[in-house]
Amino acid sequence: xxxxxxxxxxxxxxxxxxxxxxxxxxxxxQEIADRIxxxxxxxxxxxxxxAAEDLVRLVPKRGAHIAxxxxxxxxxxxxxxxxxxxxxxxxxxxxxxxPVEEMAGILDxxxxxRGEAGAKEFLAADHHxxxxxxxxxxNTLMSRQHDALRSxxxxxxxxxxxxxxxxxxxxxxxxxKILDGLAAGDAAAACAAIDSHLQATRRSLLAA
Numbered sequence: 001x002x003x004x005x006x007x008x009x010x011x012x013x014x015x016x017x018x019x020x021x022x023x024x025x026x027x028x029x030q031e032i033a034d035r036i037x038x039x040x041x042x043x044x045x046x047x048x049x050x051a052a053e054d055l056v057r058l059v060p061k062r063g064a065h066i067a068x069x070x071x072x073x074x075x076x077x078x079x080x081x082x083x084x085x086x087x088x089x090x091x092x093x094x095x096x097x098x099p100v101e102e103m104a105g106i107l108d109x110x111x112x113x114r115g116e117a118g119a120k121e122f123l124a125a126d127h128h129x130x131x132x133x134x135x136x137x138x139n140t141l142m143s144r145q146h147d148a149l150r151s152x153x154x155x156x157x158x159x160x161x162x163x164x165x166x167x168x169x170x171x172x173x174x175x176x177k178i179l180d181g182l183a184a185g186d187a188a189a190a191c192a193a194i195d196s197h198l199q200a201t202r203r204s205l206l207a208a
Contacts, residue, residue, distance in 0.1 A: 003041030011036050012046055018154050026062045077152055079201045084146050088134045089190040098182040099136045107175050114168040
């Protein structure tokens with residue numbers, strides 16, 4: 001059974017931080033506490049955890065602020081994702097442990113989520129696709145860092161942008177190229193596809 005803090009943390013990270021309407025706003029502890037049925041103490045504790053992850057900024061006498069990422073931060077975010085994901089592609093192809101079948105299944109599910117109605121689920125599948133590759137390395141710390149980077153990307157406006165639907169087909173094609181490289185055991189091709197995908201994502205987020 002989840003503790004109050006765990007419940008608040010999950011709600012804030014999965015529902016509040018992924019809501020484009022909440023970007024650049026201060027959070028009301030009482031409003032969130034009322035919404036999920038806990039006291040303000042676990043809300044405060046959850047916000048402290050999110051602040052430690054740099055997902056919210058605590059401002060004295062004002063509360064927790066969800067600050068949109070700057071263009072520089074978006075660029076740095078993509079650089080870090082590239083380092084981790086290219087390493088994962090290189091490592092898993094060398095070992096023969098690339099999770100090709102699992103990633104193909106995720107991609108099939110993602111294709112069924114195209115369109116405005118499935119925007120949030122599409123973004124979740126996008127994360128799952130990349131996280132599955134990173135998890136196959138077997139480095140827990142790396143997986144945690146990668147997950148934190150994806151949370152920051154959500155703050156960059158990814159969910160609002162995907163809601164328009166115009167990036168869906170492009171993302172699916174970019175994912176397919178990554179998967180093709182992994183399936184062929186071609187680390188160079190997989191890494192090039194990852195770079196191309198992240199560059200397109202960066203341009204998309206900056207234009208959103």
